Each structure stands twice: as C-alpha cells, then as structure tokens.
Amino acid sequence: MMRDDMQGASHAPRIMLYSHDTFGLGHLRRSRALAQAITSAYPMSSALILTGSPVAGRFDFPARVDHVRLPGVTKRQDGSYVSQSMSMNIEETTSLRAGLIRSTAEEFRPDVLIVDKEPTGFHGELLPTLEMLHRNGSAKLVLGLRDVLDEPEVLAAEWARKQAIEAIELYYDETWIYGTKAVYDPLAGLDLSHEARSRMHWTGYLRRSDTSDETPPEQPxxxxxxxxxxxxxxxxxxxxxxxxxxxxxxxxxxxxxxxxxxxxxxxxxxxxxxxxxxxxxxxxxxxxxxxxxxxxxxxxxxxxxxxxxxxxxxxxxxxxxxxxxxxxxxxxxxxxxxxxxxxxxxxxxxxxxxxxxxxxxxxxxxxxxxxxxxMPAGLMDGLDYVTDRIGALLHQSSDQAAE
Structure with a gap:
C-alpha cells in the first residue's frame, strides 16, 4: 500500500540501513527487503544500505535504493577477524569502516536509521554515528533483530562484552523483532529495563515475493x-x-x-x-x-x-x-x-x-x-508492520521539528 502523504514528513524521507555482514548473505538480504518495502510504500522516499557484504554488487537494487560497500572483514576459525582484502589490521579496518559510516550519515542525513542485529555494530564501529545522531536528534534510531539470536546465556555474555544493552537503553527509539513471540523471544532473560521493553515491536516475519521476470526450471x-x-x-x-x-x-x-x-x-x-x-x-x-x-x-x-x-x-x-x-x-x-x-x-x-x-x-x-x-494469523505481516512504523516515526520527527 502506497502512502502519498509521506505521513507528515517535511521533505522526501531518507532511510539508512546498516548491516555489518561479516559472514553470509542474511543481513544484506534482510536490509534489501526492508528497503524495497519502505520505498514502495513511500514513493518519495529513498534508502541507502551500508553493508560489508563482498557480494553486494551482484544484487539488483530497486529504484531509490542504493548501497555503500564497507571494507570487508572475514572471520577465522578461531573466532578472530581479519581484513578481507586490504593490508590493514582489524583495528585499522574497523576505524576506517567507522569513519565511512559516520561520514555517510553526515552527508545522507537520514530520517531513520535501521541497524541490523548488532546494536553497536561490528567491533563497536557504529557507536560514533549513534552518538552523533542521538545528540543531534536528527534521526529516529531503530534496532532490527531477527526472530532468534542465540541461547539466552550465550547472548547475555556476548552483549555484555559488546555493551549492547547500554546502547539499546541509551540510543534506540525502537527495537523491531522480525518474528512473533509465538515462535521465539530473542531477548528473553536479558536485563533490559521496562522502558526499553516498552519500545519493542513484534513485526511478524518478512514476506518475500518473486518480482523477477525469470522462468523457473522445468518442473517438478x-x-x-x-x-x-x-x-x-x-x-x-x-x-x-x-x-x-x-x-x-x-x-x-x-x-x-x-x-x-x-x-x-x-x-x-x-x-x-x-x-x-x-x-x-x-x-x-x-x-x-x-x-x-x-x-x-x-x-x-x-x-x-x-x-x-x-x-x-x-x-x-x-x-x-x-x-x-x-x-x-x-x-x-x-x-x-x-x-x-x-x-x-x-x-x-x-x-x-x-x-x-x-x-x-x-x-x-x-x-x-x-x-x-x-500458519498462525499475522505470521508473515512483517513488511506491512515495518512500513507502518516508518510512517509513525516520520510523524514523530515532523511533530518534534514543528515544536
């Protein structure tokens, strides 16, 4: 469903999506699906995806959706990371990525930033941008989580190390969980405040569709x-x-x-x-x-x-x-x-x-x-829920700007 009134926004909205993409395709493909749904629902909007995926350039992006490729990192078998293609250590690579993320945010000036999975980004690289946007009040900050992250005890230890809970409490206006509680609660057992939990939204799963003109292989x-x-x-x-x-x-x-x-x-x-x-x-x-x-x-x-x-x-x-x-x-x-x-x-x-x-x-x-x-009712309504939340956040930004 298209929203032509832009939900009260004073200009064509800009949505920035961050996916660290150190391994696999999941984060990029999820961000791409979200960007496509948002720009389809709001015909004047544009979306920019920041991704570390080495195969981002092999994907087609819809109209008014583009991407910025961050320098890639690779996870070793021992759990450590190395730069994917440059003669830089991981600290230098992370610093470069952090600078690119912040400068992109400064130039793009997003109305909404949607962060995929990692509240502080890869090795904390997102923190300078979160601090800047939070201080300026120039963007609504959203953390998007898949339905399952890990076992509660494992996730609690990982997030304590990454200061993820502190980031959620301090920076994020909303947390979207791309699933339903009937399947799993990814944040069960974590020490989140009542206020942070009140900002959580269960969206439902993100429906996919076949928009290509390709013909399937011979069946069956x-x-x-x-x-x-x-x-x-x-x-x-x-x-x-x-x-x-x-x-x-x-x-x-x-x-x-x-x-x-x-x-x-x-x-x-x-x-x-x-x-x-x-x-x-x-x-x-x-x-x-x-x-x-x-x-x-x-x-x-x-x-x-x-x-x-x-x-x-x-x-x-x-x-x-x-x-x-x-x-x-x-x-x-x-x-x-x-x-x-x-x-x-x-x-x-x-x-x-x-x-x-x-x-x-x-x-x-x-x-x-x-x-x-x-299938339970509403299980696959995630994209509709997300586009509705984008409208609500743009309204909030417009109302705050008018005060």
Whole structure:
C-alpha cells in the first residue's frame, strides 16, 4: 500500500540501513527487503544500505535504493577477524569502516536509521554515528533483530562484552523483532529495563515475493539451498549422496550452492552433479532465488532467517537441516517451527545426518502439511508492520521539528 502523504514528513524521507555482514548473505538480504518495502510504500522516499557484504554488487537494487560497500572483514576459525582484502589490521579496518559510516550519515542525513542485529555494530564501529545522531536528534534510531539470536546465556555474555544493552537503553527509539513471540523471544532473560521493553515491536516475519521476470526450471523439482553456502558443505554432500545411492529418488533436485562455497570443495561437488546426469542440476549463486522457490515442489535447506521466510512466503513443504555451530540460532528456529508444524527438521542428534535419513526426508516431503495449513494469523505481516512504523516515526520527527 502506497502512502502519498509521506505521513507528515517535511521533505522526501531518507532511510539508512546498516548491516555489518561479516559472514553470509542474511543481513544484506534482510536490509534489501526492508528497503524495497519502505520505498514502495513511500514513493518519495529513498534508502541507502551500508553493508560489508563482498557480494553486494551482484544484487539488483530497486529504484531509490542504493548501497555503500564497507571494507570487508572475514572471520577465522578461531573466532578472530581479519581484513578481507586490504593490508590493514582489524583495528585499522574497523576505524576506517567507522569513519565511512559516520561520514555517510553526515552527508545522507537520514530520517531513520535501521541497524541490523548488532546494536553497536561490528567491533563497536557504529557507536560514533549513534552518538552523533542521538545528540543531534536528527534521526529516529531503530534496532532490527531477527526472530532468534542465540541461547539466552550465550547472548547475555556476548552483549555484555559488546555493551549492547547500554546502547539499546541509551540510543534506540525502537527495537523491531522480525518474528512473533509465538515462535521465539530473542531477548528473553536479558536485563533490559521496562522502558526499553516498552519500545519493542513484534513485526511478524518478512514476506518475500518473486518480482523477477525469470522462468523457473522445468518442473517438478525440489530446491536444495544452504543459503550463502559458507557452512553448507554437509547439507550438499548429504543430498548428493542420497541421489547417488538411490537411483529411484525423485523428483530431480536443483542445487544452489551459494556464493561462499567455492574452491576445491565446489569442484568436487560439480563432478558428482555431472555424474548424476540431470537428476541433480546446480548453479553457484542466483540473486533471484525467489523464482526457484516459487517453482519448487519442496525445499531442503539450512535454517537461516531469510531461507525460513522464503519457505513460508512461497508456502513450500520443507526439510530444514540446521547448523548448530557457532550458534544454536538455526536449531532453535527449526525446532520451534517443527513443533508448530510449519516444517520438518532433520536433527543430527535425533535423526542422524545419514544418507538414509536424507532419502527418507526427501521422500516424505509430499506428505507434509503446507505451512499455510498451520500458519498462525499475522505470521508473515512483517513488511506491512515495518512500513507502518516508518510512517509513525516520520510523524514523530515532523511533530518534534514543528515544536
């Protein structure tokens, strides 16, 4: 629904979205979906996404949405970070990113800043910008959180180290949770004040749609996707082994590796795909994966937030194989969603990640209920809720400016 009156704004609104993107595609894709919904709802508005994703340039951005690419950082296996492509240590890279974020905010002059997941940004890089915008009163500050972050005890320790609670209490006008309490409360058990909790909004999940003019592959097929692919080797290996060991397994599979699965591992998988002679076909990365979801008979995937939203948005029977390290986020989401009957989970501890269990899961897809048959009312209303909140925040800014 378009809002032509701009909800009382005195000028064409500017929305800035921050996603640190040290790993995977989730933060960028969520920010892109939000930006598209907001600019569609408010035809005079524009949105600017600040992202550290190395593949941001491979995505199409809608009209009046653009992005600024921050210098990338990569997480090592030991948990430390390094600069992705420059001869700078992590402290220098973080300082450079922080300066770029602040200078962009100064020039863009956003009416609303939406921060994805990290209240203080990567290594605290967002704090100078939060302080500036808060002091000036020039923008409404929003923290956007996915439905599940991590186990409460783990998250509490992490946020204490990052001074995240203090930032929420001091800087943020609102906190949006892109889910529903019926599935999970990501902030349960955290020491937030009553005032901070009163500023929380449960938006519902962020619905996705297929806006491309691409044609889905020949049907029927099931879609196999490990999301960004950086930690999807186990899922891909298991699916290929299932088709290799059971010649009668059907329908055929369309496999999307993700942009972060590469090198010798990808080459080895491609040799196995070729040997299956069309029973499995593959692509490395598809920025219009919504088209593949729309045409699929079912889905076998990992349990990231965006993939989960796509499963529900396109009403697909799905088997989710969640990762359990370095966070339990995907397992918590999949476990609760299975309890609600929305999906089936293939649990490495309960079911075993075996070829037999994967064959059984694929064969069982047609017998699962569609998500729409069990979906609670309002579960997928997140984008509408967000655009309504943008209107309310712009009204508040307009009223404050007039005082």
């Amino acid at each position: 097929y099931i879609l196999i996707t490990p999301g960004g692919g950086g930690d999807g080797e186990v899922l891909v290996d298991l699916v290929l082994a299932a088709y290799e060991s059971e010649p009668a397994l059907s329908p055929r599979a369309v496999l999307v590796y993700g942009p972060f699965l590469s090198g010798e591992t990808l080459q080895a998988f491609e040799r196995r795909v070729a040997a299956l002679e069309g029973r499995v076909t593959s692509v490395t990365f598809d920025t219009h994966i919504e088209t593949l979801f729309a045409g699929a008979q079912g889905v076998v995937c990992m349990g990231g937030y965006n993939t989960f939203c796509e499963v529900l948005s396109f009403d697909k029977r799905a088997v989710i194989v969640p990762r359990t390290v370095p966070r339990l986020e995907q397992w918590l989401r999949a476990s609760r969603s299975e309890e609600l009957g929305l999906i089936r989970m293939l649990d490495e501890y309960r079911d075993g990640l075996t070829v037999a269990s994967m064959i059984g899961a694929i064969r069982g897809l047609p017998g699962q209920k569609l998500p729409s048959e069990v």
